[in-house]
Amino acid sequence: MEWEAVIGLEIHAQLATKSKIFSGASTAFGAEPNTQACAVDLALPGTLPVFNAEALRMAVLFGLAIDAEIGHTSVFDRKNYFYPDLPKGYQTSQLFHPIVGIGHVDIELEDGSTKRVGVTRAHLEEDAGKSLHEEFPSMTGIDLNRAGTPLLEIVSEPDMRSAEEAVAYVKKIHAIVTNLGICDGNMSEGSFRCDCNVSVRYKGEEKFGNRTETKNINSFRFIEKAIKGEIIRQIDILEDGGHITQETRLYDANKDETRSMRSKEEANDYRYFPCPDLLPIVIDDEYVEKLRSTLPELPDARKARFIEQYQLSEYDAMVLSAYRDLSHYFETAAQAADDAKLTANWVMGDLSKHLNQNDTDIKDSPVTAEQLGGLLLRIKDNTITGKLAKQVFEAMWAGEGSADEVIEAKGLKQVTDTGAIESMVDDVIAANQTQVDQYVSAEPDKRGKMIGFFMGKVMQASQGKANPGQVQGLLKQKLDALANS
């Protein structure tokens, strides 16, 4: 019998509001402890929450982007539990009437096919504070700066069947929320994190197996590794005749394994009920339609446009359409270079490599889109060879100026003067009699490969500046003349 994994995900996306969901305290990251926690966040007696209009706008915008039902009336509920970093003793969340109802996203699989993944719901809630257990010997330190930060919890259907599908889904949601500008998507700062529900069953079986939930994973790579490891762990247990305990687990990136969180003495009993401090939110059609008209172009639509408009391959279009800044860079450079395919290769190749190596955001790229376009123009008009262009790019990255300035300063201009190239070709032929003899005596169909040797010598002699096409043409012409004489 073959095993099959069943995966559902809960993603917490921190909404990019300036102030908290129910108070006027700042949500900026990295402030001194408790300097952004006001009386409402601390749940001091007599305070009341007031809902942030921007959090509502962002949640509705997300719902529209995934083609979801938007609830006309939405209600906040209290989820009750006690923990010191939750000063109220309950988290204000939504259980019964979430803002965003059933929707879906399409993910691209490795074999090129597309799969639709259902989104069960997305609801608004507040984040908790942070507990610092290690700093003090017998006490726990509490920082409430994060308490009350708005989160959109996006719950998927259990539609995914492999770690790869799960990652494709997370990346798609990540691309949507960042394109909408409702979340900065910064996973290392915890603005976008994921809980993975995983179970396994025999293929073809309808009933789900017992599932585990692995909490708060904050990188695409860890999500993939954690799910893969959890699937293997569960299959091993079941094949040994054991059974899976429904529990919460933690992913340890250092050991690359999940482990059980000590289960609470009492099973979760959150006693949800409607929050009496907040009135129902009424969302009318006019509001929804107004927001719909502000929806920016989303990755799926942009991908289709890139294929249509620039004749990009499916894969190139997918990569280049995922993020707004990347897409904008590509389009700007492609326009400047007037060559989409060449631009796509450079953006996904040399540029991405440099951005990754230097951990630089594309917005901060030292080579601007216009400058890259300028470099590509010089490849196209044969001013420089493709090989030397990489050298020019390095110099541009190091801040040595535009492509034209670098080419001029380094004297990299391609030699296209036929007379000059011809004399180099003649010199190389004269200096390598042995190889010329071999060429002449070789079968005609073997000669093509043998030209490579002479090509290398001429390019070396020209310091890479000779036009490769011209060199090749002349070499072939002259060597074949010798062979046929």
Next chain:
Amino acid sequence: MSLDRTDVEKIAHLARLNIAEQDIQEYTENLSDILNLVDQMQAINTDDVIPMAHPMDAIQRLRIDEVTEGNQRDLLQTVAPAVEAGLFQVPKVIE
């Protein structure tokens, strides 16, 4: 529907309420009475009634997304029993 002693003990624990042993019986009876009243109401047909989320006939007002509360840490921490390095101090919650 009526509650028994263990239900009351469990609810008290979940709510972190310390109730006296001799009061448990009375709580059990009182809470059961409330639930019995709810049972009576359950018998009424409410098929055409939209559930009410709030007794006030009003809708939520929204706040403009602005930072209006600055750093008030020193003031707010004057009421905290223990503070160190800007952090509220509580008894250690993990072993």
